[in-house]
Amino acid sequence: MKRILGIVIVALSIGQVQADALADRAKQIVNEKCYLCHGAEGESSSAIYPRLAGQHAEYIAKQLADFKAGRRKGTMNEMAADLTPEEMTALGNYFAAKPPQAHRVRDKEFEAVGAYLYHKGNSYSGVAACKSCHGEEGKGTHNLPRLAGQHKRYLVSQLQDFNKRARTNDNAVMHSIASKLTEFEIQALANYISGMN
Structure with missing residues (x-):
């Protein structure tokens, strides 16, 4: 029983290390590429780029995959070209965790x-x-x-x-x-x- 418990603990530890590494990789990609248009917190620098903060992780990963495959056209095609599926998922998780904001409506x-x-x-x-x-x-x-x-x-x-x-x-x-x-x-x-x- 102790041996099984030990194996489970090791497996969980390895899984956490891998998850932490992917989260770090997502942050690195955001700081290298994404922040220019989407901001480091997913609050875009310009109204022509979508806000990503609070967006669903799966939806972001799918859009990145569509840009990479050419199913969706735009400047993101080049940005997504070298992303792996794991990185796309990690980026989705990164932005999904950010708090979304709303605009003030004047009219x-x-x-x-x-x-x-x-x-x-x-x-x-x-x-x-x-x-x-x-x-x-x-x-x-x-x-x-x-x-x-x-x-x-x-x-x-x-x-x-x-x-x-x-x-x-x-x-x-x-x-x-x-x-x-x-x-x-x-x-x-x-x-x-x-x-x-």
Whole structure:
């Protein structure tokens, strides 16, 4: 019994050492590459780059894998080119552990339009409520991104890319939804979502 307990303790210790090494490697990658656009804490330096703080680890790892494989296009293709699957997972865990923030919304009436669309959709144009996939609070799932607190400009660009079919690596449902949104609705949704906690 003592021998089995000893083996379990050694195995756990080795596992912890490996986990610590991957966490250190993620921090190194963040300090070498990621921080320039996404910030060391996942709070992007520019509204054109997504906030990663609080994003689901699995979702981040999938996006990195899609960039590496060319399923998603952008400046991240080069950044992800030499990442291993373990490093992608470690980076996902790194940013998922960071506390997310929200923007202050200045135009409350415009925010109300976005809130309505997010929670109820638009039955007249066939736009589904965002909450049906991304959740009541915009926190998403491990397969669907956390939207709450994301930069307005980034949200707008992604909805426009889904509409133009420029972004094809994710849920095809987004193509249908984005194609039915007016520019007014896109801006209202981005305004509301950016202020969610």
